[in-house]
Amino acid sequence: VPTLHTLPGSAPEITEGYIQMFYLSKIEHTLRLPPHLLNLPVNQAIKGELEGLFLDKVIADLGLCISIYDIHSIDGGFITPGDGASTYTVMFRMIMFRPFVGEVIAAKLKESDREGLKLSLGFFDDIHVPEHLLPMPKQFEPESGNSNQGRWIWEFNGDNYPIDAVDEIRFRVHHVTYPSLPVEQEKASKPFAPMIVTGSLDADGLGPISWWV
Amino acid sequence: MKTIPCNPAPKRDKKMQKVKANDGVLTNFEVLNFLRSRGAGKDLTRVIAPIAPSEFKVYDYLEQTAACSQTRGSIISFVGKSKQYKLAEAEILNLINIRPSSVVEIDPIVEECDKRMGEGVEELVEMVLQVLPTPPSQMQSDDQVEFNKDDVREG
Numbered sequence: 001v002p003t004l005h006t007l008p009g010s011a012p013e014i015t016e017g018y019i020q021m022f023y024l025s026k027i028e029h030t031l032r033l034p035p036h037l038l039n040l041p042v043n044q045a046i047k048g049e050l051e052g053l054f055l056d057k058v059i060a061d062l063g064l065c066i067s068i069y070d071i072h073s074i075d076g077g078f079i080t081p082g083d084g085a086s087t088y089t090v091m092f093r094m095i096m097f098r099p100f101v102g103e104v105i106a107a108k109l110k111e112s113d114r115e116g117l118k119l120s121l122g123f124f125d126d127i128h129v130p131e132h133l134l135p136m137p138k139q140f141e142p143e144s145g146n147s148n149q150g151r152w153i154w155e156f157n158g159d160n161y162p163i164d165a166v167d168e169i170r171f172r173v174h175h176v177t178y179p180s181l182p183v184e185q186e187k188a189s190k191p192f193a194p195m196i197v198t199g200s201l202d203a204d205g206l207g208p209i210s211w212w213v
Numbered sequence: 214m215k216t217i218p219c220n221p222a223p224k225r226d227k228k229m230q231k232v233k234a235n236d237g238v239l240t241n242f243e244v245l246n247f248l249r250s251r252g253a254g255k256d257l258t259r260v261i262a263p264i265a266p267s268e269f270k271v272y273d274y275l276e277q278t279a280a281c282s283q284t285r286g287s288i289i290s291f292v293g294k295s296k297q298y299k300l301a302e303a304e305i306l307n308l309i310n311i312r313p314s315s316v317v318e319i320d321p322i323v324e325e326c327d328k329r330m331g332e333g334v335e336e337l338v339e340m341v342l343q344v345l346p347t348p349p350s351q352m353q354s355d356d357q358v359e360f361n362k363d364d365v366r367e368g
Contacts, residue, residue: 020238020239020240020303020306020307021241021310022238022239022240022241022243022244023235023236023237023238023239024235024236024237024238024239025231025233025234025235025236026231026232026233026234026236027229027230027231027232028229028230028232029228029229029230030228030229051265055265055267055268056265056267061234062231062234066244066267066268066271067244067247067248067268067271069247091232093236095239095244095247097271100303102303102324103303103307104307104311104321104322105310106278106311121274122270122271122273122274123267123270123271123273123274170311170318170321172321203320203321204317204320204321205313205317205318205319205320205321205322206321212315212317212318213314213315213318
């Protein structure tokens, strides 16, 4: 399946640092096929193993693995002595998800508290909009009393524009980080996020789509 | 979401190497098309098609974006017609994925939009509206606009 940049008359060649929300990454990986898979066609067994290994997992600096796109080559099939499984070296491509800084993306509101917003794409949840990247002037309206949960309201031209979970919210990617795995995690701590996208709503055209359309 | 980063594992029989970190970008449409070609849209039970639950989540997201009504032809046409606006490739692909229908929606996508495009941004909006299909969510509001115009004429 040709991708956009290989079609005639399309955009010039991709420069090294340029990534879009979704892109292809070519990987070479060596894996073992357990004996119980030997009755399956090799391609299918290998694709299954690769999917189990990579799908929905984050590779630092490359992003979140979405799908196995294609398999270029499979080498090997040797069985090492004393081992029932055979070893293969596979060259394949994966669809990766990794937004670029400056990219505008549509998301849904997941959480809203004093620290800011948490947005979600359904398949990816770790999008933070810290309160200093919300449009100003702004005000936080707690759910009740001193609650940490509540909604943010943008004040513009004497009108109030609340950020609710009603419609699509467009944010711009501010930066992407890959925290390293903590050595120990306390029981009550938040689940570890291997990739965090920090977004901004602080520009015209960003925020709930109903503000602009 | 997910678990630890896939670093090369210490086990002697598992080894991962990045051969080419960036082997080409994909528009949202191309990813959606890829999932559709594997049967994502056809299996209502979601257990028959060879698609992982995490992939279905990507499918569900993309079906709610402008990509759901786009075609390869309209995207190729859009890329060609964008050349005259001297946009960065990232900006062109972002325009395709978001399919803005007004100047204010284009503003956050094109860096220094005012300075670089001036009045040309209105032409760009027209071009987007003409070349890229209307997403289902926008179709409703477009119809309503038409309805109001007729009212005014008769009144």
